Amino acid sequence: MAAVLSINSLPYEVRQEIYSLIVRQTDSHSRDSGSVPTLARYATVSRRWQEEFVEPLTFKELRVTPRRLKDFSDIVTSTRRRALVETIHFHVSLDRYEQYLDSEQETSAERRRSAEILVSALKSMFRAMILWRKSETSPRGLDLHLIVDSPSDSSTLIGRKGGLLVTARALTSYLKIDTETLSLPYLDVFSGFRCTGRHLQPTSALAIASRLRTLEYLDLELNHDSTRNRDIEQRNNFALGLEQYAETVRVLNLHRPSPMLTTSPSPQKQPWSEFYVKMRAFSQQCESLEFDDCIDAIQFFAPFLIGPTAERTLRGQEAPLWMRLKRLNVRNSYMVKAPYLRVANRAEALASIHKVIVAIGRATSRMPELLFARVSQYVLTDGQLEWFVLTYESHAGKAVLRVRGFVPSKAIAGAWKHATTTKSLEFDIRHENDDSNVPEL
Template sequence: MAAVPSIDSLPYEVRQEIYSLIVRQTDSHARNSGSVPTLARYATVSKRWQEEFVEPLIFKELRVTPNRLQDFNHIVSSPRRRGLVQTILFHVSLDRYEQYLDSEQETSAERRRSVEILVTALKDIFRAMILWKKSETSPRGLDLHLVIDSPSDSSTLVGGKRGLLVTARGLTSYLKIDPDTLSLPYLDVFSGFRCTGRHLKPTSALAIASRLRTLEYLDLELSHDSTRTRDIEQRNNFANGLEEHAETVRVLSLHRPSPMLTASPSPPKQPWSDFYVKMRAFSQQCESFDFDDCIDAMQFFAPFLPGHTAERTLRGQEAPLWMRLKRLNVRNSYLVKAPYLRVASRAEALASIHKILVAVGRATSRMPGLLFARVSQYILTDGELEWFVIIYECHAGKAVVRVRGFVPSKPILGAWRHSVTTKELEFDVVHENDGANVPEL
């Protein structure tokens, strides 16, 4: 009787097809049963299966906690395994608290304790990662995803899509590290950094990012835009520190923290403020720039607004030129929730959105390498959400502008058309509106 062939003797393409089938079945089982999928059991099939199939999947993203750093160092001690890692999710757990404190912010003493836990954990993970060599990692580098929360932050109530709600304490308690006292070694293995969970003040996140010498991608929560001294100071310090502490960043994504539970005064309209001047300057070194309500699009694109050549381009400043920018994503909302009310009525919101869509269209003439842009503006009135979206795509010498949720006026289309013609591209407009009752803007 002929010997049964080993599965390792199958052609590489056949093995890959088997691997794909197993992954699909594992994911399907996890969705239906609600359990966490596991592929580790397949490592026992053979050494080839372990190295060729299992490890590239389970080492792609590693979840690490401060208590498991010793195990982490042991598991990824070999350069081969380090080369498989793409993301390190470092989960820092803060102290638990009683349920009756769910709706209260941390006290000063509790906040100091939380910062102490975070700083200690950061020192531990940085000491562990200093043993890594850049030559051992993926050519794209590693992403560091910092998750900070308390086990008590998840409420026993069930939120949308059967997910747990986050307590008011978890939403409103923030962490702020003193950059002058933060002592961390420099690392050159991370190309991406993001932080989720408890809100980490942007200057604190920037202090951590400053220790990552090859950082290219930065995804941060930016403090709410309001007239509060704390917000203004944080935002200005963050914008001022970008050039010094994130000089290698080419992909910048900024978004507002978790929804505010208390109202906050609306910010003043000062497009010439330090924050907007510095943000416009830094964005000109980016290849991708993404922001939501944490930045007011009206203020950011003020040099391109209609009328008086935007106050002579904001008091004598030269119009921005985004030579490297390939991707732009802008999202703003109106009448949704303080401090993002921005306007007093729907009519005023429509007028503002019209100006923004014209201004961004004009600005794209100063983005010679732009391949994709999405400008999304939303209005919430009487419980109904209206959306106004322009999507710009450039490929093979042709630019296509897709319009959703409204009928664009001549000034809007004219601004985008003019920008395209200055680049000597073909121009086409596609209307993707489902109904006939969409408003004209």
């Protein structure tokens, strides 16, 4: 009688083809026993099947809650399994609240309670992770995704894209940790950290990040740029703390919180404020930098603005030099919502966008390793959203500039061309405009 063939006797390439077919027909994350089969059903086919196919997918991204930390620790005990983990989504649930409170901010007592829940959960999480060693994880390290929200934060309203909206309480109730009393052990297994859900004040997020000694990637919400004393103080403290608590970070992504329901006065133009000076200084250690409306591009790139005012501002200041920067992504809006109105009318918006694109073009001459840059500026007028996008790519001795939504003026083309010629690169501009009536900037 012929021997019965097993899955283990098949060549590796054949097994991989089988695995890929199964993945396309399963839900790799679902834990429900619905009509769509899950990977868990295939775990008992064979030990090789489990170790070679099921576990690399199921352990790649782990979703953990404070209540399941013990199960998490019991399951991911072996070095082999720990090496498979790339991301840990740690979901902290705050207290529920009644529907009639949907539109009200948390009270001071409720904010303290939310902070206590978060700190307690973080302490448990960090105690579980202290048993991990850097040598046990993948060479890239782990990403920690902190999700904090209440089960009641989902509104009964449906958004334009069909998803549930969050309540006004979720949008306006922020989280703040007492950084002076926060006691967490240091970990060396996380290389990335980001927060979503309830807005965690940037200094509080930085306090958590400071316990991650090998952190390279940081993705945080930064408070609105306004004249409110609380905003100014938090932003300054955050910028000051970056150098001290995030010295190993090389990839920095900053973005504004979810739209707040209360407006705030727009900030004054202060490119040499403590915040912008410190942010420019810290950014010079980054390999990738991304920010949106939380940072005003004109103020950030003020040293490269053209004109007598800019020259006087720059006097006595050394122009930044981004020796490591390979990727830059800048997004700013105009006339969309306070405090990001920035200008009074469309003509002022276009003039500001022109300044930004020229200044960033000049700044790229101080970015010798830059491979990719994207500058996205958008303006809301009469209910119409206009996009002005410039993309820069450098490869094989050639720099290609793609523009959409506008025709680049001589000043813009000249600034970017000069920056590329200083690096001995060929230069080419490509227009990707569908509308022949796009403005010249």
